[in-house]
Amino acid sequence: MSNRIFVALDTPDLARAKALATRVRHHVGGLKLGLEFFAAHGQAGVREMATLDLPIFLDLKLHDIPNTVAKAVQALGSLAPAILTVHAAGGRAMLEDAKAAAPSGTKVVAVTMLTSLDAQDLAATGVAGSAHDQVSRLADLARQAGVDGIVCSGDEVAAARQAWPGGFLVVPGVRPAGGAIGDQKRVVTPRAAIDRGASILIVGRPITQADDPDAAARAIAGTL
Numbered sequence: 252m253s254n255r256i257f258v259a260l261d262t263p264d265l266a267r268a269k270a271l272a273t274r275v276r277h278h279v280g281g282l283k284l285g286l287e288f289f290a291a292h293g294q295a296g297v298r299e300m301a302t303l304d305l306p307i308f309l310d311l312k313l314h315d316i317p318n319t320v321a322k323a324v325q326a327l328g329s330l331a332p333a334i335l336t337v338h339a340a341g342g343r344a345m346l347e348d349a350k351a352a353a354p355s356g357t358k359v360v361a362v363t364m365l366t367s368l369d370a371q372d373l374a375a376t377g378v379a380g381s382a383h384d385q386v387s388r389l390a391d392l393a394r395q396a397g398v399d400g401i402v403c404s405g406d407e408v409a410a411a412r413q414a415w416p417g418g419f420l421v422v423p424g425v426r427p428a429g430g431a432i433g434d435q436k437r438v439v440t441p442r443a444a445i446d447r448g449a450s451i452l453i454v455g456r457p458i459t460q461a462d463d464p465d466a467a468a469r470a471i472a473g474t475l
């Protein structure tokens with residue numbers, strides 16, 4: 252993949268998603284559609300976005316019992332997304348069944364610890380230890396379950412790359428130096444994420460909320 256930026260089109264407005272994607276399409280490697288978009292437009296919306304001819308990253312973060320997740324992955328199969336997310340915390344059987352149910356060309360990637368959480372948030376959920384410990388535990392689980400990779404923050408991606416040289420490592424929480432952080436807590440610059448071993452970056456608001464999304468995407472791509 253020559254351009255490793257997936258732009259997160261977090262909007263329930265199909266026309267806006269299409270307009271943004273059309274503007275930035277020459278400066279990104281793919282389009283990430285998440286819960287906000289999918290809840291509003293479902294599979295028809297994803298098909299519509301796929302007409303722009305860029306790889307689709309379907310970020311639904313599936314997390315349920317193995318049978319339910321496998322059936323959901325099967326139901327999404329005809330969309331043949333390039334990348335699909337599930338939560339690593341769903342456990343090994345869920346991860347194995349999700350991978351088995353996915354089309355062969357779809358990378359199944361397990362979310363470890365959301366980049367909107369820090370160590371204090373983790374403790375509040377009853378999980379002892381650092382973000383680093385939690386991510387490496389869930390990354391090991393994901394690797395053993397046979398999925399293609401993980402989602403983690405820029406703080407953990409170097410260790411994840413060392414532990415899983417062939418893993419597909421997705422890093423969100425990406426902010427150009429000095430950029431507004433918003434609700435993210437573990438952030439990294441685009442260049443640092445790539446230098447530490449990220450396979451692809453997810454970038455949302457730094458592009459979509461910019462006065463000139465096209466220029467913002469071009470500037471970020473220019474740092475890689």
Ligand SMILES: O=c1ccn([C@@H]2O[C@H](COP(=O)(O)O)[C@@H](O)[C@H]2O)c(=O)[nH]1
Pocket residue numbers: 259261285310362364365366367402403423424425433435453454455456457
């Ligand atoms: O741990 C995670 C997993 C997924 N995301 C998603 O990435 C984008 C980030 O958007 P920004 O506007 O660049 O903050 C968003 O779609 C999240 O759902 C994440 O942030 N952290």
